[in-house]
Amino acid sequence: MRLARVIGTVVATQKAPGLEGVKLLILQPLDRRRRPSGRPVVAADAVAMAGPGETVYFVASREAALACPEPFVPVDHAVVGIVDAVEELGEADR
Amino acid sequence: MKLGKVVGTVVSTICSPAFSGRRLLLCDLVGPVGDALGGYLIAVDTVGAGAGETVLILDEGNSARQVLAYPEAPVRAVVVGIVDSVELAETP
Numbered sequence: 655m656r657l658a659r660v661i662g663t664v665v666a667t668q669k670a671p672g673l674e675g676v677k678l679l680i681l682q683p684l685d686r687r688r689r690p691s692g693r694p695v696v697a698a699d700a701v702a703m704a705g706p707g708e709t710v711y712f713v714a715s716r717e718a719a720l721a722c723p724e725p726f727v728p729v730d731h732a733v734v735g736i737v738d739a740v741e742e743l744g745e746a747d748r
Numbered sequence: 749m750k751l752g753k754v755v756g757t758v759v760s761t762i763c764s765p766a767f768s769g770r771r772l773l774l775c776d777l778v779g780p781v782g783d784a785l786g787g788y789l790i791a792v793d794t795v796g797a798g799a800g801e802t803v804l805i806l807d808e809g810n811s812a813r814q815v816l817a818y819p820e821a822p823v824r825a826v827v828v829g830i831v832d833s834v835e836l837a838e839t840p
Contacts, residue, residue: 655789655790655791655825656788656789656790657790686755686776700764700822701763701764703762711758711760711772711790713822713823713824715809716809717809717822717823717824718822720809720820720821720822721764721822732822734763734764734766734767734822735758735760735762735763735764735767735772736760736763737758737759738759738760738761739758739759740756740757740758740759740774741756741757741759742755742756742774743754743755743799743800
């Protein structure tokens with residue numbers, strides 16, 4: 655599970671069954687210091703509250719399908735939480 | 749399982765049910781001698797690990813769901829131990 659920033663949304667009217675009603679977001683994965691790292695991915699919004707600009711954390715593969723309310727939703731990434739804050743260890747404590 | 753160093757916590761009020769009430773630890777992945785490997789994980793704490801501690805991270809869904817006793821949890825990374833020491837016969 656890693657951090658990401660929501661940079662957009664995807665609308666797709668023609669899509670596989672099971673994906674209806676699933677809100678799709680474009681995520682820019684972030685490294686531990688919240689800098690962009692890696693290619694953007696499209697993820698299901700399993701908490702249905704994340705909007706562009708927000709920092710979230712997301713899961714992949716089977717956990718993404720489990721995160722969505724339906725019994726089985728064909729997704730490979732899903733947002734499972736919105737980050738309020740990341741409390742980092744002070745440099746001195748390392 | 750992976751070795752990690754707790755470098756912070758993620759505070760989140762809006763999240764999937766499996767995460768509510770659980771501490772989310774931001775962990776750098778480290779090698780046996782404590783060297784940073786570059787990657788990181790957010791792992792659900794199950795042993796009360798504190799910041800700065802070296803921990804054991806289980807990074808596999810089925811085991812994570814068993815540890816959390818939550819069959820549907822969308823969780824893969826779980827902190828399952830606090831490392832006291834690592835003895836190495838040879839450096840990797």
